[in-house]
Amino acid sequence: MMNIILEIVQRHLIPEENYIYGFADLTGLLQNKFTGFNYGISIGRKLDYKIVDKVINGPTPEYYSHYRQINEELALLTGKISEDLNKNDIETLNIEPTVSTSELDSIYFKTLRTDLSHKMVATRAGLGWIGKSDLFISKEFGPRLRLVSILLKTPLKSKSKPIEISRCGNCNICVVVCPAKAANRKLWDITVDREEFFDPWKCRDQCAGFGRSRLGIDARICGICVAACPVGQKKQVTVI
Numbered sequence: 001m002m003n004i005i006l007e008i009v010q011r012h013l014i015p016e017e018n019y020i021y022g023f024a025d026l027t028g029l030l031q032n033k034f035t036g037f038n039y040g041i042s043i044g045r046k047l048d049y050k051i052v053d054k055v056i057n058g059p060t061p062e063y064y065s066h067y068r069q070i071n072e073e074l075a076l077l078t079g080k081i082s083e084d085l086n087k088n089d090i091e092t093l094n095i096e097p098t099v100s101t102s103e104l105d106s107i108y109f110k111t112l113r114t115d116l117s118h119k120m121v122a123t124r125a126g127l128g129w130i131g132k133s134d135l136f137i138s139k140e141f142g143p144r145l146r147l148v149s150i151l152l153k154t155p156l157k158s159k160s161k162p163i164e165i166s167r168c169g170n171c172n173i174c175v176v177v178c179p180a181k182a183a184n185r186k187l188w189d190i191t192v193d194r195e196e197f198f199d200p201w202k203c204r205d206q207c208a209g210f211g212r213s214r215l216g217i218d219a220r221i222c223g224i225c226v227a228a229c230p231v232g233q234k235k236q237v238t239v240i
C-alpha cells in the first residue's frame with residue numbers, strides 16, 4: 001500500500017524541484033473530528049524567490065497574487081492526489097491550504113487556531129521545524145513555501161524522523177525585523193505552545209494593516225519574516 005501512495009504522490013508533484021513532501025504519524029495529536037485519520041501527507045510548494053525577496057519591507061501586490069495562485073494550485077493538486085488515492089480504495093481528507101473568513105467559526109476569532117495545523121503535519125513528517133516567528137522552516141526552502149496536508153487512515157511510514165526542537169539557535173533576524181514585535185526570541189519545541197513565544201494577535205493586526213495600506217483591501221498579509229529568514233535565503237549551511 002505504501003508503494004502505491006508514494007507512487008501517486010510523486011506522480012503529481014511536477015516539477016519535482018518545486019515541492020517537498022513527507023509522511024507523518026499523527027496518532028494522538030488530532031481533534032476528535034478527525035478520528036481514524038491518524039496519518040498525514042505533508043506537501044510544501046516553494047514560493048517564487050524573486051517575488052519573496054521584494055517583500056523584505058512589506059507585502060507587494062505581486063506577492064499577494066502569487067500566494068493566492070499557489071493556494072489554488074495546492075487545492076487542485078491535493079484534489080487530484082486524493083482522487084487517485086480514492087480510486088485505490090484509500091480514504092482521504094483534504095485540508096485546504098487556507099480558510100476563507102466566511103468558513104471560520106467563532107472559536108477561530110477567539111483563538112486564531114484552526115482545526116488542523118499544516119505546520120504540525122510537516123514537523124511530524126520530518127520536513128523542518130518551527131522558527132522564532134512561528135513559521136515552518138523547511139530544510140530545503142526555509143519558510144519560503146506554502147503547505148498543504150492530506151489525512152489518511154492508511155498507516156504511512158515516514159522517510160525521516162519527526163523534528164521536535166527548533167534549529168534556529170541564536171539567530172534572531174525574523175524577531176528583529178518583525179514590525180509587530182510578535183516574537184520574544186524563545187525557541188520552539190513540541191512542548192512549547194504558540195503563545196509562549198509568539199503573539200498571533202500582534203501579527204494579525206500588522207497583517208490587516210498592511211492589507212489596507214499596501215493593497216487597499218481587507219486581507220491579512222505580511223511576509224517580512226518569510227523574506228528575512230536566512231535558511232530560506234540559503235545563507236546558512238548548518239541545516240542538518
Ligand code: B12
Nearest residue numbers: 097113114117118120123135136143146147194204222223
Ligand atoms: C490562523 C493562521 C494565521 C493567523 C495566526 C498565525 C499563527 N502563527 O498561528 C494570522 C492571520 C496572524 C496568520 C498570519 C500569517 N500567515 Co497564516 N495561517 C493560519 C492558518 C490558517 C492556521 C494556523 C493555526 O491554526 N495556528 C494554530 C497554532 C496552534 O498552530 P501553528 O501556528 O500552525 O503551529 C503550532 C503547532 O503546529 C505546533 N507544533 C508543530 N509541530 C508540532 C508537533 C507536536 C507533536 C505538537 C504537540 C505541536 C507541534 O507548533 C506551532 C507553535 O505552537 C494556517 C493554515 C493551517 N491550516 O495551518 C496559515 C499559515 C500558518 N499561514 C501562513 C503564512 C505564510 C502566513 C503569513 C506569512 C501571511 C502571508 N502570507 O503574508 C502571516 C505570518 C505568520 C507568522 N509569522 O506566523 C503559512 C505558513 C507557512 C510557513 N512557512 O510557516 C500557513 C501554514 C498557510 C499555508 N498553507 O502555508 N496566519
